[in-house]
Amino acid sequence: MTVYNFCAGPAMLPPEVMKKAQQEFLDWQGLGVSVMEVSHRSEPFLAMVKECEASLRRLMNISDEFEVLFMHGGGRGQFAAVPLNLFIDGLPGVYVENGIWSKGATDEGKKYLPTHAVDIRCDAEGKFDILPVSAWQLPENAAFVHYCPNETIDGIEIVDVPKHSSAPIVADMSSNILSREINVDDFDLIYAGAQKNIGPSGLCIVIVRKSLLTRPGLVKPAILDYALEAKQGSMYNTPPTFAWYLAAEVFKHLEANGGVKAMAERNAAKAQLLYDYIDSSDFYSNKVASHCRSQMNVPFWLKDDALNATFLAEAQQAGLVALEGHRIVGGMRASIYNAMPLEGVQALVAFMDKFAKEHS
Ligand SMILES: *Cc1c(COP(=O)(O)O)cnc(C)c1O
Numbered sequence: 001m002t003v004y005n006f007c008a009g010p011a012m013l014p015p016e017v018m019k020k021a022q023q024e025f026l027d028w029q030g031l032g033v034s035v036m037e038v039s040h041r042s043e044p045f046l047a048m049v050k051e052c053e054a055s056l057r058r059l060m061n062i063s064d065e066f067e068v069l070f071m072h073g074g075g076r077g078q079f080a081a082v083p084l085n086l087f088i089d090g091l092p093g094v095y096v097e098n099g100i101w102s103k104g105a106t107d108e109g110k111k112y113l114p115t116h117a118v119d120i121r122c123d124a125e126g127k128f129d130i131l132p133v134s135a136w137q138l139p140e141n142a143a144f145v146h147y148c149p150n151e152t153i154d155g156i157e158i159v160d161v162p163k164h165s166s167a168p169i170v171a172d173m174s175s176n177i178l179s180r181e182i183n184v185d186d187f188d189l190i191y192a193g194a195q196k197n198i199g200p201s202g203l204c205i206v207i208v209r210k211s212l213l214t215r216p217g218l219v220k221p222a223i224l225d226y227a228l229e230a231k232q233g234s235m236y237n238t239p240p241t242f243a244w245y246l247a248a249e250v251f252k253h254l255e256a257n258g259g260v261k262a263m264a265e266r267n268a269a270k271a272q273l274l275y276d277y278i279d280s281s282d283f284y285s286n287k288v289a290s291h292c293r294s295q296m297n298v299p300f301w302l303k304d305d306a307l308n309a310t311f312l313a314e315a316q317q318a319g320l321v322a323l324e325g326h327r328i329v330g331g332m333r334a335s336i337y338n339a340m341p342l343e344g345v346q347a348l349v350a351f352m353d354k355f356a357k358e359h360s
Pocket residue numbers: 009073074075076077101148150151152172173174175193194196
């Protein structure tokens with residue numbers, strides 16, 4: 001039976017990439033040892049990371065104005081790294097809040113600098129809704145503006161990019177990087193923990209405008225220092241080598257399969273299929289206003305919570321796994337990142353429809 005894994009993270013990876021990794025697990029590039037067993041400073045590993053960065057630069061069209069770093073510590077590591085590196089004395093860190101991850105970033109930022117939170121939620125009539133970017137009340141003076149384009153738990157995605165007259169725009173793209181085409185030049189810093197749309201956990205991609213690397217910021221751990229990591233080729237200390245290798249394989253796979261444009265088309269079709277079905281049903285509901293629904297994470301609720309356990313058990317039997325919603329919001333959540341094929345969403349919708357008919 002084909003199993004479709006809807007986990008929010010660590011998440012499904014492309015089966016072709018997993019098979020290739022398995023094939024060369026014990027003997028990487030004919031070296032007779034695993035990629036996990038070679039020095040990060042060895043010639044084949046350095047060649048691999050060079051090509052990995054080049055591949056990501058091609059996929060996202062990243063210009064020379066930006067440094068690409070491969071760091072430790074996941075998304076939350078960056079919740080600390082951003083204020084530590086971008087601190088300017090006397091200016092607040094501005095945090096746009098519309099869900100659990102963006103609030104988490106504020107809470108970490110508060111440890112290091114004064115913060116100014118901008119709540120963009122405008123919930124009405126039982127819907128989760130947010131203000132359009134043009135209506136955000138961003139203060140004029142800021143060390144940076146941080147926001148989260150895809151709230152993984154709440155299922156809210158912001159497609160437009162905010163602008164600020166002087167402060168750098170920082171985006172936590174942990175759960176939607178490479179899922180749709182963006183213009184990197186609209187941003188000053190993009191970061192993403194790898195375990196949702198890139199590869200295994202342990203790696204975090206940071207795309208940072210080179211002009212920001214001269215900011216002294218605050219005293220910080222060396223492993224969170226952007227300028228140091230840039231100078232050291234992201235190898236100040238031993239990087240998560242296996243995660244880096246697998247990310248490189250995923251990038252190669254994306255390039256061979258039409259790149260971000262093709263992914264974006266496929267992701268739009270997957271999300272539309274699922275949301276259209278939920279909207280057409282009176283058994284299931286999604287509470288997010290339609291203009292800001294996430295293409296990657298689709299939370300949904302059954303009309304009777306008492307059926308949740310049965311739903312999850314029967315879904316598992318049908319090969320549809322990890323559909324339980326985040327404990328904070330409850331209900332169900334289908335994470336449908338790049339690696340999820342359309343067939344997986346079709347199978348989910350067919351199962352949901354059958355379940356609704358049997359339990360109505
Ligand atoms: C998962 C996630 C994080 C946290 O990532 P970790 O790697 O667990 O630290 C941060 N932000 C967003 C948007 C996420 O989805």
